[in-house]
Amino acid sequence: MNAETLLLLCLGAVAIIAGVRWLGERTGLPAAALLPVIGIAYALLPGPNIPLDPHIVLTFVLPPLLYSAALDSSLLAIRANLRIVIGLSVLLVFATALLIGAGFALFVTGATLAAGVAVGAAVAPPDPVAALAVGRKVGLPPRLVTIIQGEGLLNDATALTLLNVAVAAAVGGAYSTPLAAGLFVFAAVGGTAVGLGVAYLLRLLRPVARDPLLANAISLATPFVAYLIGEELHVSGVLAVVVAGLVVGHDAPRSTTGAGRLQTGAVWRLADFLLEGIVFLLIGQQLPTVVRGLQHYAMSTIVTAVAISVGVTLLLRPVWLILTQAAHLLLRREDEGLSGREITALSWAGTRGVISLAAVFTIPLTTDAGAPFPDRDLLLFCTFVVVLVTLVGQGLTFAPLVRALGLKANEVDEARQRNEARAAAVQAALDRLDELEREEPDEAPVVAQLRGKLQGRLRRYQHRLDVLSAAESDEVPTSQRYESALRVQKIAIEAQREELLRWRDAGNLPDEGLRRLERELDHEERILPERP
Missing domain, CATH: 4.10.860 (DNA Excision Repair, Uvrb; Chain A)
Structure with missing residues (x-):
């Protein structure tokens, strides 16, 4: 493929991504569900196609997407829901991979446990992009958004580590669950340490990175630095990126200027928009590749393998959430559990994405002995079907489900909280002006002028709080005077x-x-x- 063809494909992809976003804004359909379908339609047409290179995705696409998501997440909120997040991002991933592996070993002719665990590890981690895009649009409660975000940030490290162990077993040895758990602990601890180290280094660079352009350049480089250091040390580069992003995002209000935050936020929003759109298009374009190698499989084998992969992926998640909630009630834990409606919504928020495909494409073609990797083509197809079913099926139905459940953030409480914070901030400024007037009497005229503006703003916030306190519904009340202003x-x-x-x-x-x-x-x- 020459440079001109590649450029035309990229420009066409950008045009499609922009068009789908425009369509989604007017119809409410999620772009994450529409783009793979368009990718499949393009893949069936004659002409050049773009194969998915897993190493490019894992090195150049995954780190910035994870880092941007971590910057927008809340370290405190994830910590408050850590029990649920860890259960979904670590334990459920292990359970999904092992159950699919056992299903392959028992019911798929000729399949091994290691090969089954490999495909299970690939399809186990949900990609929350589609669910979060829909959830925010329909007003999903903040706690559920935090759980979905936290799960999506941490589950990739679990899945990729488990996949590497399963592939190593299939290539040259026997699969061992204790070995997989031990390697995961090593990778997780090491990745966390690398992420904290990168975040600490950025804190040291804070005095010299006050310029918005310099701060933005450092921000763009950070996920790649964290990922490469982690991979070089043979720990989880993915987890290093996530930890660095969470810590940097938590420190950002103190460590960056207002101009830097505005510029960096705009750049990351554009990067997310383009990268997410391109990878969803790439998912659909892999159809010819994953179908090409199925000719030598019996239809019964294909159906059985796909049924196990899709069935475990869709059914284990709600069962897991129900069982863990029952255990929570039995143990009478102090942290808040999940309601039935929240369990239903989280059960349907497990859309898979490009990480699953990139992971399964890293499976080598041959074993150490030179033989073909067992059932590699079948594993690719199963993963593709799981990604397509969850992206399109769950992606298109998640919004109606959330609306039917009546799960909606309390906009009045959120608005009241924001206005209380605004009022507290203005009051702190007024207190500081009083101190300044006593310390520097010559500044009294300027202080008096600014005090008048702040007092007027404080009165508006307090009036707004009175209106919100009197609200009888969960929707923020508006006034004709406010809208006219x-x-x-x-x-x-x-x-x-x-x-x-x-x-x-x-x-x-x-x-x-x-x-x-x-x-x-x-x-x-x-x-x-x-x-x-």
Whole structure:
């Protein structure tokens, strides 16, 4: 494939991703479910196709996606739900892989336990992109969002470690569950240490990374540095990326400037948008590759293997959640358990993605003895079917399920919490101004002017809190006066932009000055609430 063809394919992919996002915004259909279908349709057409290189995905795609997700996650919230997160991201992954492995060994003709565990490890870790995109849009409660995020951040390390053990056993030895557990502990502890070390190094660089461009460059490089160090030390590079992202995200309010956070956030949103879109397209395009090697398998063998893979993937998750919740009630643990509606929603939030395909594509073609890897083509097909069924089936039905369950974040409580924090922050500023006036009497006129603005803002927040406290439903109440104020503010900002353009076009304002003044208006507009 020459450079021009590759460029055309990339431009076409970007156009499709943008078009699907536009369609999704208007129909409510998740892009993560639509893009693989489009990828399959393209794969069936004549013309060039892009094969999935697992090493490129695991080295260049997985680290930035995991790091960005970790930056947007809450270290404190994950810690508060650590029991559930660990159960889903570690224990459930092991259980899924072992049960699929046992099913292959018992019911699939000629299959080995190690080969079955390999495909089980590949399909075990959910990719939460689709579920979170839908969940946030329909207002999924923050606790469920945290659990899905935490599971998605940590389960890849478990699955990839278990996959490596299973592949090693299939290639040259016997599978051992204690060995798999021991290697996982070593990889997890080592990966955590590497992630903490990278985060500490970034903390040391804080004084020299105040410039937004420099901070942004360091942020983009961080996931690759953490991943490569982890892999070089033969520990979990994936976990190193996640831990570094969680710690850096937790420290970001203290360690970065406002301009740096705005710029870095915008860059990571764009990177997520393009990378996620491309990998979902790539999933569909792998259909010819995974189907090509099935000719020498009996249809009964294919059906049995697919049924075990899909069945265990879909059924074990709700059973696991129910059993762990029953154990929680039996032990009377202090942390809050899950309700029946929450268990149902989490059971259907297990969409698989490109990590599963990339993982299974790392299975070698041959064993140490030079023989073909046992049932590799069958393992690829089973993984592809699981990814497709969960992405399309669960991705398209997750939003209706959440709405039917009545699971919705309490918008009034969230708005009240935000306004209480705003009021507390303004009160802290007023207290500091009082101290400053006593320490520096010469600044009294400036202090008095700013105090008046802050007191007016505090009165607005307190009035808003009164309105929220009187709300009778879970939806945030609005007032005609408030909506009119927003509309007038936006009209005024737009009028200023038009006048600045007239100055520029008349030659009275250079483009550099226009861009600086536009940034001021952009920041002013950015803090206003969005309205449809």
